[in-house]
Amino acid sequence: MLGSPRHEPLLQPGGRVNARVDTSELVERGMIARAFAVMVDLIRLTKPRITVMVVVTGLGGMWLAARTDEVQTLEWRSALVAVLAIALVVSGANVLNMYIERDSDALMARTANRPLPAGRLPAAAALWFGILLSAVSLPTLWVLVNPLTAALAALALVLYVFAYTPLKRVTSRALLVGAIPGAMPPLLGWTAATGSVDWPGIALFGVLFFWQLPHFVAIATFRSEEYARAGIIVLPAERGDRTARVHAVIYLLLLIAVSLVLVPLGVCGTVYCVTAVILGAGFLFVGVRGLAKLNASREEVDRWARQLFVVSLVYLPLLIGAIMVGA
Numbered sequence: 001m002l003g004s005p006r007h008e009p010l011l012q013p014g015g016r017v018n019a020r021v022d023t024s025e026l027v028e029r030g031m032i033a034r035a036f037a038v039m040v041d042l043i044r045l046t047k048p049r050i051t052v053m054v055v056v057t058g059l060g061g062m063w064l065a066a067r068t069d070e071v072q073t074l075e076w077r078s079a080l081v082a083v084l085a086i087a088l089v090v091s092g093a094n095v096l097n098m099y100i101e102r103d104s105d106a107l108m109a110r111t112a113n114r115p116l117p118a119g120r121l122p123a124a125a126a127l128w129f130g131i132l133l134s135a136v137s138l139p140t141l142w143v144l145v146n147p148l149t150a151a152l153a154a155l156a157l158v159l160y161v162f163a164y165t166p167l168k169r170v171t172s173r174a175l176l177v178g179a180i181p182g183a184m185p186p187l188l189g190w191t192a193a194t195g196s197v198d199w200p201g202i203a204l205f206g207v208l209f210f211w212q213l214p215h216f217v218a219i220a221t222f223r224s225e226e227y228a229r230a231g232i233i234v235l236p237a238e239r240g241d242r243t244a245r246v247h248a249v250i251y252l253l254l255l256i257a258v259s260l261v262l263v264p265l266g267v268c269g270t271v272y273c274v275t276a277v278i279l280g281a282g283f284l285f286v287g288v289r290g291l292a293k294l295n296a297s298r299e300e301v302d303r304w305a306r307q308l309f310v311v312s313l314v315y316l317p318l319l320i321g322a323i324m325v326g327a
Contacts, residue, residue, distance in 0.1 A: 041115035045098050045126055046091035046133075053316070054090045054185045058083055060320040061189025061204050064267055068200070082149065082192035085140040086185060089153045092133030093160045093181065099126040100165050104230035110223065141192075149191045156181035156188075172235040175216055183209035200267045203258060207319070210255035214248040214287060215312040221245075221305035241301050245290040248308065252287045256280035259319065272326030279315050279322075286311045 062079055098105070098116055106117035115121040134157060142150035160181040167174035183205045190201030220227060220234035221244055227234045236244040259276045262268040268276075290296075290304045 038121065041121050042125075042129060044115055045095045045121075045129065047094040047098075050094060051087050051091055055083055055087050056317065056320055057204075057208060058086050058185040058189035058192075060323050061186035061201060062193045063189075063324050064200060064204070065190045065193035068194075068267060078145070079193070081140070082145045082189070085137045085145060086149075086153065086188050086192070088133050088137035089141070089157055090185070092130050092137060093157045095126055095130030095133060096161045097165050099123060099130060100161070102126075104169075104232060107230040108223075108226040110226065145192050146195045148195060148197070149188050152184060152188055152191060156184040168232045170233065172220075172233050172238040174233070175213065175220075175235065179209045179212045179216075182212050183207075200262060200265050203261045203265060204323075206258035206261070207255065208316075210251055210258055211312065211316055213251035214255070214283075214308060217244050217248045217251070218305045218309040218312065222302040222309070241296075245287075245301075245304075249284070249287045249291060252280075252284045256284060262323070268323060268326050270326070272322045275322035275326065276319060279319055283311055283315050 062082065098114060101111075102114075102116035102123060105111035105114050111117065116123055116126055138150055138154055138157075141153055159177060164174055164178035164181065167177055186204035186208055187197070187201045190204060191197060194201070217235055221236045221241060224234060224236045228237055235247060256276075259280060260273065262276075263273045286304075286308050290301070290308065293300065296304070
């Protein structure tokens with residue numbers, strides 16, 4: 001038909017290249033591929049693995065609350081809105097964190113390929129994306145969930161972006177500040193279901209707070225040189241590997257103690273108690289191994305830190321699963 005684009009094969013008989021191809025189709029495919037790549041990079045800015053953990057722990061808090069006398073029934077639509085809004089708050093905080101730390105991320109091997117330091121996205125896009133996520137999620141929590149959950153989520157956002165992120169270049173104690181917003185998701189799940197801050201919700205907050213400390217001490221230990229190049233102060237670099245290993249064990253003891261508080265509070269039973277003891281003992285065993293040789297070589301310390309890191313990743317989802325099953 002006259003005026004229609006010509007669709008001819010790229011290769012003609014004999015292997016000759018046909019230059020008369022539909023270039024508009026190639027341009028369209030390129031635009032679609034570029035749009036898809038931008039979308040993927042925007043998702044990467046939200047730190048999807050952390051967001052998944054937020055959803056899991058938030059659901060854990062909500063599930064536990066729903067099985068108590070304070071909450072008779074939990075409407076699934078309300079629960080879905082709450083979980084999505086909480087995930088968006090955390091995503092917005094992560095995006096703004098990446099915007100602020102884009103220069104230091106470029107100096108570390110594990111973060112150099114992130115969208116901003118790699119130059120795949122402009123910094124302004126990340127800034128406005130983070131603001132958009134925050135501006136949508138907080139009012140959603142306020143109106144569709146409850147003001148308390150929205151206020152706690154806003155506190156977590158402010159602490160993570162405006163306190164923890166800049167403090168990382170000043171002191172290793174920034175970890176304690178950063179663990180506060182990091183521990184908020186299960187408490188947010190609890191308050192979304194109950195509308196109040198209660199001791200079981202605080203205990204869930206404590207579990208995640210004390211879990212983060214040995215988890216990040218482990219990361220900071222085997223990546224201490226990278227953090228130093230990026231100008232980020234971590235405990236092993238500031239006070240030495242030996243002190244970091246001692247702190248890890250102290251944090252693990254506190255984690256085990258807080259995790260067992262859920263039993264006398266009456267929200268978790270025998271199955272959870274046994275599981276928490278076994279998981280805590282295994283986690284602590286790996287931590288104590290780091291103290292067996294206080295004068296260990298660099299290689300031995302790094303090997304221990306990587307083992308502690310892996311065990312921490314196994315411990316948390318299993319404990320959350322035990323809470324949901326054993327409540």
